[in-house]
Amino acid sequence: MADIAAEIVLFDGFDELDAVGPYEVLRNGARAGASLETRLVSLAETDLVRASHDLRLEPDGTLGEPDLLLVPGGGWTTEGGVRAAVEDGALPEAVRERYDDGATIASVCTGAMVLSAAGILEGRPAATHPVAVDDLAATAATVVDERVVDDGDVVTAGGVTSGIDLALWLLEREFGVEIAEAVAAEMAHERRGDVFESS
Template sequence: MVDLTAEIVLFDGFDELDAIGPYEVLQNGAQAGASLETRLVTLEQSGLVTASHGLRVEPDGTIGRPDLLLVPGGGWTTEDGGVRAVVEDGRLPRAVGERYTAGVTVASVCTGAMVLAEAGLLEGRPVTTHQVAIDDLEAHAETVVGARVVDDGDVLTAGGVTAGIDLALWLLEREFGARIATAVETEMEHERRGEVVG
């Protein structure tokens, strides 16, 4: 029995590092002693998901009721696939909103924040996203801040791309303590940038 379950939801056009960076951090956290299970999931059953740079990923299954649900970004500024397509489709934002209402902590990396915005989760909250979506996000959120990671309790957001690594390290520290997070940071030879805003 694990203390925390995390799911990273994939969709065609997601940015590879937005999802795989946090996945590796969380998996390394489990190896360092965190009681944590991380899965890559999709909204509906899918054999392979194709990311924005062509990486093809086989998900572990479909979205469930994890303790933490992370939404990556990618494709907000393009017309084919990615975050813009899932926001326009509406099903993923609805699924994220339903899980939040059921008590799931929700996080986003990069333009994944636009999925959270469409789900109605960002009103009255401090948030961040990739610089290309700042203006769009300001229409949905109380305060958009220039931070790598914003922790508002049950909703967390991270800036662009590599900020997802900092987000996942912060989640390890928040949930399992500084020793685990520091061990993973050292193993991955990554230095976190900036303070977590919350």
Template sequence: MNRRTLLRTATVLSAAGLTTGAALDAAAATGSSPRRSRGPLRVHVVLFQGVEELDLAAPYEVLSASDHFTDRDVEVSYVTLDGRRTITAAFGTTLRVDQGWAPEKADLLVVPGGGYARKEDPGVWAEIRRGALPRALAEARRPGLTIAALCTGVMLLSAAGITRGRPCTTHHRARADLEQQGGLLKNARVVDDGDLVTAGGVTSGLDLALWLVRRELGVDAALGLEAMLEYEARGTVWTSAPNS
């Protein structure tokens, strides 16, 4: 562990009340971190033209910050279907994305929403009409990969046939469409059906990401993030897993 990493970790963990000076002293004395006992959790956040800023940023930040609260590396990347490119989000933010489509290298694929209310603008509707992203999402499914989506990003999964016959949720204005297209709508903030996890609402990226951290990295990691973010997960999580 280099000095910069040590100091950054100390600041984050101390703010959350989750570390002691002795633990950091021990790490510094050995010159390495006592963490990282398993392979990394690889997260790809999917971007497209017209994606909502809050939808893309909340999961990215929460999942990236989770690296401070777990013994497992967490690698979070923005990806696009069309390879390296610049994306313009719903409110004009431009982002340079350097990583292309590689779901075979991910453990968790997160699909934001955006633009569902504006059918002629870039966003979810445009991607559904184009067809390439829904097809790629459908083809990405494999054992070991969890596909998650939030807000109207769930409608891209619906267009891919991924939500058909499965418990799910989405933004309140798209719920009727989701149900009409075969999704088993649940009135919950987050719906966890194993390898499919969905969340409803513009701010639900926070709650989706915190739930995924809790599920993949443990309750302590989620609690640490809540303390650091000064945000408590809100709403009900519906899950198909017994005794969750």
């Protein structure tokens, strides 16, 4: 059994790379020796989830009780996606429940707005996509202009491709730099930017 169970929650209108990028990093991390299991999940049972660019993905199941829950972004400035998820309230509530149960919560891109709606960014540093910076700054969060912001049990990343750097950072933080660097090399990814650590 894996030491860390990670789940990436999918919802209609999520940005493909926000979820698939970290998924590939974390799955490659497990192949490189990290004791980690990663699943794509949805809030309710469904055969397919449609992403913002019409990619359709079949979740592995419904949201469980992960050690790490990652929320992608997508759709903050349009109908659907994160905006609809925040207005609906079910996803922020589920995120808050997992956070209260001790899970580490991560977000990519405008997924930070879900974390904000869940009430877990109050007084904390966080990153998001440039299109949502003003909206996030209008909440109780402190917006930090970095690709990855690590505040312990909440880790956020800026726009889209920064999710790859976030996942690599989580591998480094939890399993060591050698595994993270091996995965980055395998994926031919040059890590960008320093990680902002609050402590």
